Amino acid sequence: MAANDTAHPYAAETQIAIAAVRRACVLTASVFNKLVKQETLTKDDKSPVTVGDFAAQAVINTILDRTFPDDPIVGEEDATDLRIESGRALRDRIVELANDTLSADLQPGEKEEWGLGPNHGRTVDQLLDAIDRGNYDGGRTGRMWTLDPIDGTKGFLRGEQYAVCLALLVDARVELGVIGCPNLPVAASNPSGPRGCIFVAVRGQGAYQLLLDNPLGGERTKLTIPTFTAESLNFLESVEKAHAKLSFNERVSQILGVTRAPTRIDSQAKYCALARGDGGVYLRMPVGSGYKEKIWDHAAGSILVEEAGGVISDGRGEPLDFSLGRTLGENYGIVACGKDVHPKVIAAVKQAKAEEAQSQL
Numbered sequence: 001m002a003a004n005d006t007a008h009p010y011a012a013e014t015q016i017a018i019a020a021v022r023r024a025c026v027l028t029a030s031v032f033n034k035l036v037k038q039e040t041l042t043k044d045d046k047s048p049v050t051v052g053d054f055a056a057q058a059v060i061n062t063i064l065d066r067t068f069p070d071d072p073i074v075g076e077e078d079a080t081d082l083r084i085e086s087g088r089a090l091r092d093r094i095v096e097l098a099n100d101t102l103s104a105d106l107q108p109g110e111k112e113e114w115g116l117g118p119n120h121g122r123t124v125d126q127l128l129d130a131i132d133r134g135n136y137d138g139g140r141t142g143r144m145w146t147l148d149p150i151d152g153t154k155g156f157l158r159g160e161q162y163a164v165c166l167a168l169l170v171d172a173r174v175e176l177g178v179i180g181c182p183n184l185p186v187a188a189s190n191p192s193g194p195r196g197c198i199f200v201a202v203r204g205q206g207a208y209q210l211l212l213d214n215p216l217g218g219e220r221t222k223l224t225i226p227t228f229t230a231e232s233l234n235f236l237e238s239v240e241k242a243h244a245k246l247s248f249n250e251r252v253s254q255i256l257g258v259t260r261a262p263t264r265i266d267s268q269a270k271y272c273a274l275a276r277g278d279g280g281v282y283l284r285m286p287v288g289s290g291y292k293e294k295i296w297d298h299a300a301g302s303i304l305v306e307e308a309g310g311v312i313s314d315g316r317g318e319p320l321d322f323s324l325g326r327t328l329g330e331n332y333g334i335v336a337c338g339k340d341v342h343p344k345v346i347a348a349v350k351q352a353k354a355e356e357a358q359s360q361l
């Protein structure tokens, strides 16, 4: 992967996606420090959404609309709640945040023709329409982007891990993934050291970690999932108990002979941690609530894992299917890990499921 080398497939998409994700990360980090209670809504599914989620989606969709006007976008948020009178205060704040972000000075590698830099503010309607550019239903064919403007909103609100996640799919195959993690330490070995990373993967071109401060002009580190032993293996899993069945993970790790405690991280930062070897297995099994996983929650992470040499599948070992619309369809869970460990994890999941079925007889 060479972001500055236009000879590579998806070179322009990669540069623009990195720039868009970086700007959204600057926005969300600044929002966190100033967020007040009235700036968060509860959605119909009871999950929170903040001015940061809406404004980050406005920024990224505005940039994609300018640079790839024909590409549809499957984005998590929509502007319905902002178009009504009771949404006025929230809307004003989102417009201010988005415009501050879009009109900030150009960074190394960014281009004014992407609609960025001083004098590139947008109107209220343009920004609301940009948010609603994310309403695409997804599907099997053609190019489409998928965006989670803040993945792990609960982690974001706790001041812990969250991620800005953007992926490009072509005929339902992920070709490019970019994940911004403003709160993630640059090196897991130095948890109190510098924070802020962007992860990028392009199909056939590898997975890389960049610095959030200067992703297009700064250093890049190639990522490869290391080999683990039973002693060094550890699980990466959700913080939120409602998102994944953590008791199931405990049984699977027992079957595998894992001795290390799991590492709990919010958001697709788990995929980033996996790609750089901070943890060995990301297991996310459904809690049985009927929740369907969304494509924007796994698209970018999946290509990062694959390009770092790993495998991602559902809990049965089948590939994830990004062709079904906005969700991944029926929820069989997610297993992501190194190639060598994957068959063992799938076998352990199968065994734990059989035990579970037995105990329910």
Ligand SMILES: Nc1ncnc2c1ncn2[C@@H]1O[C@H](COP(=O)(O)O)[C@@H](O)[C@H]1OP(=O)(O)O
Residues within 6 Å of the ligand: 047, 076, 148, 150, 151, 152, 153, 154, 155, 237, 238, 239, 240, 242, 243, 244, 265, 266, 267, 268, 289, 291, 297
């Ligand atoms: N009931 C649920 N079950 C599983 N995942 C959920 C549920 N509600 C929200 N999510 C999504 O799970 C992801 C975070 O989970 P985790 O941090 O545990 O990996 C987020 O994408 C979050 O959406 P959101 O993007 O709104 O935060």
Ligand SMILES: [Mg+2]
Residues within 6 Å of the ligand: 047, 048, 049, 076, 153
């Ligand atoms: Mg959400």
Ligand SMILES: [Mg+2]
Residues within 6 Å of the ligand: 148, 150, 151, 152, 296, 297
């Ligand atoms: Mg999400």
Ligand SMILES: [Mg+2]
Residues within 6 Å of the ligand: 053, 076, 148, 149, 150, 151, 152, 153
């Ligand atoms: Mg989100």
